[in-house]
Amino acid sequence: MAFLFGKKKSHERSVASREGHHTPTHPPVSRNQNEKSGLQHRGTPTGSLTSLDNDGANNSPDRGHPRRGASVDQIPPSENPLSQPRNGNAPANNVNASLYPWSQRRLTYTAGHTSPFPRYGAAVNSISSKEGDVYMMGGLINSSTVKGDLWLIEAGGSMSCYPLATTAEGPGPRVGHASLLVGNAFIVYGGDTKIDESDVLDETLYLLNTSTRQWSRALPAGPRPAGRYGHSLNILGSKIFIFGGQVEDCFMNDLSAFDLNQLQMPTNRWEILVQGEASPKMPAPRTNHSMITYNDKLYLFGGTNGFQWFNDVWCYDAATNKWMQLDCIGYIPAPREGHAAALVDDVMYIFGGRTEEGTDLGDLAAFRISSRRWYTFQNMGPSPRLARVIA
Secondary structure: OOOOOOOOOOOOOOHHHOOOOOOOOOOOEEOOOOOOOOOOOOOOOOOOOOOOOOOOOOOOOOOOOOOOOOOOOOOOOOOOHHHOOEOOEOOHHHOOOOOOOOOOOOOEEOOOOOOOOOOEOOEEOOOOOOOOEEEEEEEEEOOOEEEEEEEEEEOOOOOEEEEOOOEOOOOOOOEOOEEEEEOOEEEEEOOEOOOOOOOOOOOOEEEEEOOOOEEEEEOOOOOOOOOOEOOEEEEEOOEEEEEEEEEOOEEEEEEEEEEHHHOOOOOOOEEEEEOOOOOOOOOOOOEOOEEEEEOOEEEEEOOEOOOOEOOOEEEEEOOOOEEEEOOOEEOOOOOOEOOEEEEEOOEEEEEEEEOOOOOEEEEEEEEEOOOOEEEEEOOOOOOOOOOOOOO
C-alpha cells in the first residue's frame, strides 16, 4: 500500500537492545469512575479488573494434568474447527487440538520493567506481524489511572514484553480505543480521552512506523466520524472501517471508512458510508462488540446499547455497502459485551465478555462462517474476563 512507511528495517531483537519506557506527551491522568448513566438513564457496566471465581473455568490443561473436554456440541472431528489442520499442517506435538484448545505461555520482562498487567480497555492488534509481534497501547489500570504507554510483545518467539520509546506526538492517555497493525503501521483511533466533562473526544487517526518508532497523525478536513470509545476498527483492502461505539449515553451504529492509500494526499477524506439510524436492515447501535474481516466482508457479533445485550451476527458487504443479518445454527453463545474475537481460516473465535447481569464469562465459542454454525467448548482455559482482544 502506498501509505506504508517503506521497507521494514532489520533490527536486533535481543533483550540488550530494548529501549526505555515511552513517555507519553500527556502524563497519565486519573479518572473518576462514577460513570454517567447510559441511554435513558442506563449505561454500560464499568469494566472490572478482577474476574469472577468459576470452578468450570480453570487454567488450561498441560501434559502433567490432562483433562479431556470435547466440545459441548460433540461434533465429529471432521467438522470440528479446532481439529482441522491449519495450512495443511497437523497440530504440533501430536496433541489433539480439539481436546486441548488452550495452552499457556509466560511473558518475560526486561530488567527494571514490571508487568503492565492487569489493565482494561487497552488497544491491542488482533492480527500480529509476520514475526508474531503484538503491540499494546494505553488502557486503564487500578480502576483509576489511564495510561498512554506503548508495549511490544514478541508473541512469535521469546515472549518478551517491554515498553517502547517513540518519537513525535502520539496518542495521549486513553481507554476504550481500537487499533490495527497493517504492514509496519500500528494504527490507533478513538478512545475516552476526556479529563474534564467539557473536553471533546479525540478524532485524530494515529499511525506508528514500527521500524522508526515515530508517530504521525491524520485529521482530514470535511465530515468524519465523531470521537468515541468501544468501537471496532478493521481493514478491507486499503480502507480502514470504524463502526459503532459510544460517547457517554449515546450509542452509535454508523460506519465510516478511510483509504490509507490517500493518507499522504492533501485531498484525503473520511467516507461516511452508513449514517447511524434505527433500521431493521442494519445492526442496532452498540458498543463493546467484536468485528472481524473475512473474504472482503466484515462480520459483527454481540455488544450492548445499555438496555439490550446482543448475540446476533451481521455481515457487511463493502461491494454493495449493505448490512445483512445472518441466520445461525448450532450452540449460539449467550448475549455479551466486552468479549474478544479472532479469525483462524474461516472460523471466528469468541472468548469471554460480560452478560447483562454483570457476570464475566470465560467460555470459548467458534463460528464457522461458511456454514453459519456455532460451536462451543467446555471451559478449560483462562478465567472469566472482559477480554476485548485475542490475537
